[in-house]
Amino acid sequence: MKIAPSILTADFANLSQEIKSVESADYLHIDIMDGHFVPNISFGPAITYQISKISALPLDVHLMVTNPIKWVDQFAKSKPKFITIHTEANRVAETIKSIESHHIGVGLSIKPVTPVDDLLPFLDHVKLVLVMTVEPGFGGQSFIYEALNKVKELVKIRKANNYDFEIEVDGGINTETIKNCRDAGVDIAVAGSYLFNQKDREKGIASLR
Ligand code: DX5
Ligand code: ZN
Secondary structure (H helix, E strand, C coil): CEEEEEHHHCCHHHHHHHHHHCCCCCCEEEEEEECCCCCCECCCHHHHHHHHHHCCCCEEEEEECCCHHHCHHHHHCCCCCEEEEECCCCCHHHHHHHHHHCCCEEEEEECCCCCHHHHHHHHHHCCEEEEECCCCCCCCCCCCCCHHHHHHHHHHHHHHHCCCCEEEEECCCCCCHHHHHHHHCCCEEEECHHHHCCCCHHHHHHHHC
16 A cells, blocks of 8 residues: 655644655645635645655645646646646646646546546546545545445446556545555555654554555
8 A cells, every 4th residue: 555645734834854754655645725626725836846845755736726727837847746636626628638748647536425437538547546535625534434435436447448547545544444445445545644643654654554
């Protein structure tokens, strides 16, 4: 299981130490919120760029914004591994093209209420599917187990069509819920509050793995 720490619940006054503390992970998950797509605001491309300069990990940028097309060029400057947008956002097909034009991996995410069917028209272009296991907006919420049915469905769809996307889950991950994720076929787990509440982050990452 690959681990992607979400810095949303990190101590932002000590961000460089916080980022260094999770360097044994696989990706660094960057949660971008616009106060419209979700009822919260986080931070934007300028801080993401600074993070990219001090992080040894590839960035996994999760755009929880209504109009991602407006932001792709700015986030591309941080050269992330993935830019993930939501199927529930505006102008999805166009935004996917824009991400591809920067040679960045396209990620596509669905909220807990959104069916896998909404991903199907785009799966040809996608390197990462992010299944939300909480309602996006805040760290520290409880894991929604039903979302794992969508992971199982995606594993089948990937196999039947020879797609090569990775399957990621986001929200409510801890050492218990991650076992169910592994059994369902998840490749990458985002971990926010569980990890940043641990004193020893390396040990926390190892225990999730
Ligand atoms: C939720 C974010 C998550 C969040 C996960 O909107 O997309 O990445 O930070 O936090 P935990 O692990 O605390 O549920
Ligand atoms: Zn996220």
